[in-house]
Structure formats: structure tokens, C-alpha cells
Amino acid sequence: MAINPDNYIFAGTYCAGLYRSNIQVPIAERTISNKDCWAMINMPNPVRKNSLIMVKLSSGDNVNLRIYDRQGRLVKELAQNLSRGDHGIIFNGLDDRGMSMSTGIYFLQASSKTKSLYQKFVYLQ
Numbered sequence: 001m002a003i004n005p006d007n008y009i010f011a012g013t014y015c016a017g018l019y020r021s022n023i024q025v026p027i028a029e030r031t032i033s034n035k036d037c038w039a040m041i042n043m044p045n046p047v048r049k050n051s052l053i054m055v056k057l058s059s060g061d062n063v064n065l066r067i068y069d070r071q072g073r074l075v076k077e078l079a080q081n082l083s084r085g086d087h088g089i090i091f092n093g094l095d096d097r098g099m100s101m102s103t104g105i106y107f108l109q110a111s112s113k114t115k116s117l118y119q120k121f122v123y124l125q
Contacts, residue, residue, distance in 0.1 A: 041110065046122040049093030053078070053108070056086050061112035065089065068107045075101060078108075093125065100125065 042054040057063055065078040075095045079087065095101050101123055108119045 041108065041119055043108070043119070043121065046124045047091060047106075048124050049091075051091045053089045053091055054086065055079075055082065055089065055110065057082060057084050059112060059115070060084055061114060063110050063112050066109045066111070067091075068109060070105055070107075075106065093123070 042056075044051055047053075053065075055063075055065065060083075062081040062083060064080050065082065066074055067076040067078060069075050076091075077096055078089050078091065093101055103123060103125050106121055106123050108121060110117050110119075
């Protein structure tokens, strides 16, 4: 994996495939939700250490925020039992074991008992 000066991230595969993605496309204020618009997540992309993640919840359900890697493994429990309203969470770049996370692609999950949504992001050390 590499990043060039034009803000593209490149990833190669063992089968000689090469993938390119623009990492400068902001996700800020993009609504990611089901049809009743129960959550909005505002975060920079790429995400760096000590980034602020803003979450606005319109659902009455308690919501948990978790970060997963590309293999679906839980990396970080960001917040538990968030209720309706606006919340700001500082992401410090550490996993649940206190180790620095590697540069790469991750997924932020917002989930309640009845709903779940994911947002893909790039983490840069």
C-alpha cells in the first residue's frame, strides 16, 4: 500500500492486481442511514490520530460505535450506549489493546438492537 502526492492510495495484490482510490474525497456530513434517517456521521477521510468524529442520532435506541478491519475483526470499541442527540468522539488511533493501528482501510459501525450501518474510511498514521 502506498500514497502518492496526488492523494491517491494504491494497493497491490498477490495476483498482480493494482487498485487505486482517491483518499481526498470527504465523507463529512454524508447521511448514511436507512430510510428513517436515524444517524449522521461527520468525520474526516482520511482519518488521522486524534480526529474528531461527530455523530448525530435521531433514534431513541442506544447506539454502539465500533471500528472493524477489512477482515471483519473488531479493532476498537469507540462508544457504547449513545442516546439520541449530538455526540463528539475523539479517535486516538489506538486499538482496544492500546496498540497503534496500522495505516489502512477500516469500517466504522453504528449499531443498535434493530439497526446497523457501516462507513468505510482510510486511517493514516
